[in-house]
Amino acid sequence: MNPLLKQILAARRIAHWQFDADLNIVARDRLAKTMPSLGNEPGGSLLAAFPELVGSEDALMAVIRGERKDLRLEYVNRNATDGDPSYWHLMVLADRATDGGILLAEEVSKLARLQQAYNQQRYEHVLLRQHAALRGRFLMDSILGDSPAICDLRDKIKTLSKVPTATVLLLGESGTGKNLTARVIHHSAMPPDAPLVEINCGALPDNLIEAELFGVEKGAFTHATASRVGLLEEAAGGSIFLDEIGELPLNLQAKLLSALESKTIRRLGSNRAIRVNVRIIAATNRDLQAEVAAQRFREDLFYRLNVVSLTMPPLRTLGEDILTIAHHLLAVFNMEFKKKVDAFTAAAEEKLRHYHWPGNVRELSNCIERAMIFAQGTAIDAPELILSEGIRVAAESVNDWSVPADGIDLDTVERQLILSALERAGRNKSKAARLLGLSRDTLRYRLEKYNIT
C-alpha cells in the first residue's frame, strides 16, 4: 500500500485490512489490531471477520476487478467489549498492489449516538401522536354496553365528533362516566396532538380557580413573581373540561361567560387580551336549572353552556349492561391484582342486577375491587359483594346508635363517616361536605387530619 495513504489513514484513525482475490486477509494495520470488535488475524477469511460482507461477494469481486469504484456499508453496529455497541463505516476499495482489496473501517460511534438520540425523539413523538389517535378510537369502545341509553349516547358522541367546536354540557349523577365521556368527545373530534385540559371547579379554593383558569401576569399580586399561563390558554387548539361547573363561584361565572363570548381571556393583573380557541366541555351532577332558579348559577352562562347537553344514564337503568361493565372491571382488577377470577356466581349476578347503585359505576368499581382483594377462588359470590346499602340503613337510624360495651374510638367513627360521605358523593368534596353538614374548608381540614386522600 502507498506509504502516504497509510499515513493519512493512520492520522485519521481509519483502520484497514488488505485482502487477496480469494477474500483472505493478508495484512492489517496497527490500529486494526487494537480494535477488538472488528477484524481478524491475517490468513483468516474476510467474510468470517466481517459477516456484514456476506452476500456482497459479487460486489467485492467487482471492486477488485475495477468494475466498481467501491462498496460502502454505513453504521455497522458491533458489540464492543464494554457492552455498548460501537458503530463503523466500512468501505472496500481495490488494491492494485496485491490484486486484491483494502477494507477501511472508521469508528463513528459518537456520530451514531447523536443520530440515535435525534431519531429516538423524533420517533417517540410520532408514536405518541399515533397512540393518542388510537386512544381516541379505543375510548369510544370503552363506553361499554348495548342498552338503548348507551347506544343513544354513543350515537350522539359520533355526531358531536363531526362538530369539534360545539360546546357540550354533560349532566348526570356522580359516577355515571361524565369524565370518560368528555375524553371520548375530545379525542374523537380533535387532532391527536390537540390538548385536553381538565379542571375540577369544586376541587380548588375560590381564590385559586381564577388564577388557574385565566393565568397570572408577573406582579399581579404579592407572590406573583413570574407570569403563569392559565388552563384556558393551555387548552388553546383543543378542549377544556370544566368538571363540576355548578361549583364555580358566581363572580367567576361572569368572567368565564365573557371569555366564552369573546374567545379572549385576560390574565390576572393584565390588560392584554389573549385570543384562545378552545372547545368547552362542562359537566355537573347538579340540576343547573334549579341552581339558576335559586340564583346560584348565572342564567346566561347556563344557556351559553347548554348548546348540546348529554344526560348520562344512571347505572341502575342499564339492565344487562351492569353485568357487562362488571365483567370488564373483573378483567381490569385481575390484571391489577394478578388474580384469575373469571366469573360471578348466579347469585352475585342477581345481586348486581337488582341493587340501585346510587354511586353508579364508581360504586360498582369500588364494590368489585373490594371483592377482588379478598377473592380466593375463581368466581365472586354474592356475600363477597359488599354494598353500601347496609351503611345507608344504619345511617337512617342515628337515634339508635349507642356506644358498644367495650367502648369506641370517636376518631375512627368520624373517619369512617367521612369516607362513607365521600363514597356517597362520588369523591366530590363539596357534596360530601354538604352530606356531613360541614363547610368545604372544615371537611378539607378533617381530610388532612385523618390523612384521607
Add this chain to the structure above:
Amino acid sequence: MIPKAKSIGKSHPVALSICSFLQISQSGAMFCFMIAIKKKICLLGTFAVGKTSTVERFVYSRFNERYLTTIGVRVSQKLMPPMAVPGNSAKVQVNLLIWDIAAMDRFDAVVENYYRGAAGAIALGDLTRPDSFGQLAEICSRFRSINPEAALVIVGNKSDLQPPNADTAVEIDQLAQQFGAPAFTTSAKSGENVDAVFSRLVREMGAPV
C-alpha cells in the same frame, strides 16, 4: 476422525452469491455429510415495529420493554436445526445471518448495500399502527427490486397488545398476495410465532444447496 472443513465458496465467487458461504464436512463413520450454509436475511419495516425485538427474541430468547431506535445495521447469527436433503444422505444446517436494518427515511445506495445478496426477508408491521403496513409495501418492493428471487414473510407484530382487526387483517392479506408471501402474526414480547416465522422463511428460501 472428522476432516477439516473445506471451503468451496472461496474459489467460486459466483457460488458465493447464490448460497453464500458453503462448507462441507464429513462426520463420524457413517459418512453422513453435514452441509453448513450461511444465508443472509433482512428484517424490514418502518420504525418501532419490533424488528430488533424480534431478532432478540429469536436469537437470544429475551425481550426488553424499552424502545431504543436502531442505527444502521446490526448482524446477528443463528444456527438453524439441521435439515435432511431430499434424496440425499446429507443434512443441511443453515447459519442465518440476520440483518436488523434501521428504518430508513430514504432509499439510496446505502440501503441497496444493506439489502444486497439477501436470500430472504421478514417484513414487519405493527398491529397497533395500521399505517406501518402501508409503508411496508414500498419497502418490500425496493427489497425485491434488488433481490428478485428472495423469499419474503409478512408479519404483523405486537399481537400481545392487539390482535389483528379487520383493517390490518386486510392489509396483511393484500401484502401477502402482492408479494406471494406467507403471513403471520407474532409477539416478540411473548415469543408467539417468532420461531415459526424464521423456520418458514428458511423453507421459503428453497433448496438449501
